[in-house]
Each structure stands twice: as structure tokens, then as C-alpha cells.
Amino acid sequence: MPVGYTPSDPAVRADPYRQLATLRQHDPVHWSPALKSWILTRYDDVARALSSAEEMSPDRLTPFYASLPEPGRSTLAEAMRYLSLWIVFRDPPGHTRVRALVAKAFLPGTINGWRPAIEDLTERLLNDLSAAGPNETDLVGALTMQLPARVIMHVMNVPERYLHDIKAWSDDIMSFLFSARGIPDKYERARRGAVAMSALFRGLIEERRRMPGDDLLSLLIAARDADDRLTEDELVATSMLLLFAGHETTTNLLSNATLMLLRNPEARARFVAEPDTAGTAIEEFLRYDGPSNSMSRVVRVTHEIGGRQLRQGDRVFAMINAANRDPAYFQNPESLDLGRQPNRHLTFGQGAHFCIGAQLARLEARIALPRLFERFPDLALGNAPPVWHDSLIARGLSCLPVIPGHARR
Numbered sequence: 001m002p003v004g005y006t007p008s009d010p011a012v013r014a015d016p017y018r019q020l021a022t023l024r025q026h027d028p029v030h031w032s033p034a035l036k037s038w039i040l041t042r043y044d045d046v047a048r049a050l051s052s053a054e055e056m057s058p059d060r061l062t063p064f065y066a067s068l069p070e071p072g073r074s075t076l077a078e079a080m081r082y083l084s085l086w087i088v089f090r091d092p093p094g095h096t097r098v099r100a101l102v103a104k105a106f107l108p109g110t111i112n113g114w115r116p117a118i119e120d121l122t123e124r125l126l127n128d129l130s131a132a133g134p135n136e137t138d139l140v141g142a143l144t145m146q147l148p149a150r151v152i153m154h155v156m157n158v159p160e161r162y163l164h165d166i167k168a169w170s171d172d173i174m175s176f177l178f179s180a181r182g183i184p185d186k187y188e189r190a191r192r193g194a195v196a197m198s199a200l201f202r203g204l205i206e207e208r209r210r211m212p213g214d215d216l217l218s219l220l221i222a223a224r225d226a227d228d229r230l231t232e233d234e235l236v237a238t239s240m241l242l243l244f245a246g247h248e249t250t251t252n253l254l255s256n257a258t259l260m261l262l263r264n265p266e267a268r269a270r271f272v273a274e275p276d277t278a279g280t281a282i283e284e285f286l287r288y289d290g291p292s293n294s295m296s297r298v299v300r301v302t303h304e305i306g307g308r309q310l311r312q313g314d315r316v317f318a319m320i321n322a323a324n325r326d327p328a329y330f331q332n333p334e335s336l337d338l339g340r341q342p343n344r345h346l347t348f349g350q351g352a353h354f355c356i357g358a359q360l361a362r363l364e365a366r367i368a369l370p371r372l373f374e375r376f377p378d379l380a381l382g383n384a385p386p387v388w389h390d391s392l393i394a395r396g397l398s399c400l401p402v403i404p405g406h407a408r409r
């Protein structure tokens with residue numbers, strides 16, 4: 001049976017799961033000539049690709065950059081200076097060292113301490129949504145993009161006036177990293193985004209060195225392991241990564257989860273009736289249609305998976321959202337079950353690169369989603385259809401039209 005993966009097809013973008021299930025069943029280690037990549041769709045293979053540092057490397061930037069002809073190479077040089085230091089792309093020992101330092105600033109107690117600020121920001125945005133009236137509006141612009149961006153800016157103590165700039169710079173970097181097709185000037189945009197964002201953080205780091213506070217940026221500056229500290233470039237790069245990773249993915253979680261609830265009245269009724277079990281429900285939102293469509297890797301040593309030979313240097317897409325519906329691991333994987341337990345989804349990754357912000361993302365969803373449905377009991381889908389990102393990596397909406405209806409306090 002001929003099977004393929006065509007993520008740019010608008011029908012597949014709207015519902016990738018049928019195609020992913022066919023792949024998982026008939027060709028789980030699929031070579032895509034169009035993407036020049038392996039597409040892994042079984043849970044075991046995805047988990048192995050994400051966690052095996054011996055077989056796979058997360059560093060797809062260095063080989064890509066090394067083979068890039070001019071003028072692209074020079075255009076990207078300044079962006080590469082920072083992106084190559086992002087731990088998400090690094091191998092040991094660099095990854096191990098920097099991750100340990102970053103983890104010192106990202107302790108569970110610190111994250112829980114951000115709860116009142118997240119509640120406050122949520123309330124402010126819901127008040128604005130209420131003030132805008134009951135007519136059709138885009139929930140991404142009004143809430144799901146705003147909240148995670150404002151939260152990460154708040155905890156890093158980045159002034160609110162940079163919100164729109166930061167969103168634009170992040171989008172510029174994202175269009176390069178998430179391989180969006182059809183953006184001809186994406187290298188130039190990535191350069192622009194990286195230069196502007198790094199300049200902002202250099203200034204803020206200098207300021208925080210003079211006047212440290214209890215914000216995340218000050219904690220990163222102070223983080224030390226014996227005599228080791230983050231270098232200046234590592235500090236700038238890590239701040240950029242946290243800002244970037246801290247909002248794009250969480251935005252997609254909030255948007256996708258809202259859409260799931262609006263499309264599933266039974267699930268919605270349960271979510272509203274049982275606020276104490278929202279934590280379990282959020283795990284199911286992460287699994288069922290979560291923000292991580294895939295993560296990419298480069299084959300480090302030639303090895304075999306499922307009878308296919310993956311050669312050194314080949315590119316691999318580990319399809320997390322396909323693994324999350326693998327019947328070998330989940331009962332009735334195609335149904336949205338808000339009480340599902342256990343729920344060992346791979347949405348935050350697996351192994352050494354497991355998401356450092358998982359607890360923060362969960363906390364934001366735990367606060368914002370119940371409150372949204374509580375304050376807007378008549379919230380409904382708008383007349384215009386939701387618009388999905390054209391991306392192989394991120395699964396999320398660029399626009400979610402909703403009719404908020406009348407608000408409660």
C-alpha cells in the first residue's frame with residue numbers, strides 16, 4: 001500500500017492524524033523523498049530517537065550551516081552565534097553543563113511562586129476580552145498568545161512594552177527554525193530577529209548585574225556549579241531560548257485545548273463540572289492534539305530501526321503526535337478521554353532534553369483554561385474556520401475565531 005506524508009496539504013494540516021495512523025500501521029519507518037527525511041511514527045521508535053544520544057544528535061543546525069552556500073551563510077552568521085548555543089540543539093558535554101546550570105534557576109518551588117502572577121495576568125486578559133464585547137474575535141490574539149508571552153516576560157522581568165517586538169522577533173526566528181515553506185527571506189528575518197533579541201538581552205543582563213532581583217534572568221546570572229557559570233553568550237542565548245520556547249509552544253497548548261473543548265461538548269461539560277481534575281484533562285490535551293507535532297534529529301551513527309537502515313547524517317522527524325496515538329501504548333487512542341490514566345505521552349520529549357518548562361506550561365494551562373470557560377460559559381466557535389500553522393514541528397493555530405458571548409465575573 002503506497003503511503004506518504006504530505007504535511008503542507010491543507011486537509012492534512014487540519015487533520016494530520018489519519019495520515020499519521022496509516023504511516024504507523026503500514027510504513028512506521030518511512031523515507032520521505034520530498035522531505036529528504038525519515039518519518040518515525042511508532043511510540044517506541046519516537047521515544048528511542050528522542051532519548052538516544054548515541055544514535056541521534058539534536059544538532060541539526062551545525063551540519064545545515066556548514067553546507068549552506070553564500071550569501072545565506074553570511075546572512076545567518078549572527079543568528080547562528082546564539083542558536084548554536086541553545087541547549088535544545090546541543091550534544092554532551094556542552095548540553096549537560098549548560099542544562100545543569102539552567103536547571104538551577106528553574107526549580108519547582110520557583111515556578112510555583114509564579115502562580116499569583118499568572119492568575120493576575122489571566123484575569124487581566126479575560127477582562128480585556130470581556131470589555132471587547134460578545135462578537136466574534138480571534139482567541140490567539142486576545143489570549144492564547146498573550147498569556148504565555150506575558151508570563152515569561154514577567155518572570156524574566158522584561159518590560160511589557162517589548163511584547164510586540166518580541167513576538168515579531170520570535171516569529172522571524174521561528175520561520176527559520178520550524179522550516180516554514182514559502183518564506184523567501186527567512187534567513188534575513190532570522191538574522192534580524194536574533195540580532196534584535198540578543199541586543200535587548202545584553203542590555204537587560206548588564207542592568208541585572210548592577211541591580212540583581214529575584215527574576216529568572218538574575219537567577220540565570222547567579223547560577224553556578226562550583227566555579228562554573230554561564231558565559232555572556234550562553235546567558236544571552238539561554239534567555240532567548242526561554243523566551244522563545246516559553247511562549248510559542250504554550251500558546252499552541254492553550255489554543256489547541258480550547259478548540260478540542262469547543263468541538264467536544266461532552267468533554268467540555270466534564271471539564272467545567274470537574275475543575276479539580278483539570279490536571280488530568282490537561283495531560284489529555286497534550287496527548288490528543290498537543291503542540292509537539294515532531295522533533296527532528298540527525299543520525300549520528302548508521303543503525304537499523306524496524307528493518308530500515310538509517311545512515312549517518314540522515315535527517316529524522318520523530319512524530320510525537322503520532323506516537324501519542326499509538327494503540328500499543330494507549331487504549332482507544334483516537335478518543336479524547338479527559339480522565340485518561342496512565343497517560344505517558346511524549347509531548348514534552350524524553351531523556352536528557354526533556355522540556356525544562358513542562359511544569360510552567362502545565363501551570364499556565366491549569367490556571368487559564370478553567371477560568372476561560374468559567375468566565376465565558378457561552379464561548380463558541382466563530383463562523384470563520386480555525387487556521388493551522390504550516391509547520392512540520394509545531395502543531396498550533398495562528399487564528400482561532402470564537403464568539404465569547406457574555407462574560408461572568
Ligand code: HEM
Binds near residue numbers: 356357
Ligand atoms: C506546552 C508547552 C511546551 C511543550 C509542548 C514543550 C515541548 C518541548 C519538547 C518536546 C522538548 C524536547 C526537545 C527535543 O528533545 O528536541 C522541549 C525542550 C525544552 N523546552 Fe519545552 N515545551 C513547552 C513549554 C516550555 C516552556 C514554558 C519553557 C520555558 C519557559 C520551555 C523550555 C524548554 C527548554 C529550555 C528546552 C530544552 C531542554 C534541553 O534541550 O535540555 N518549554 N520542550
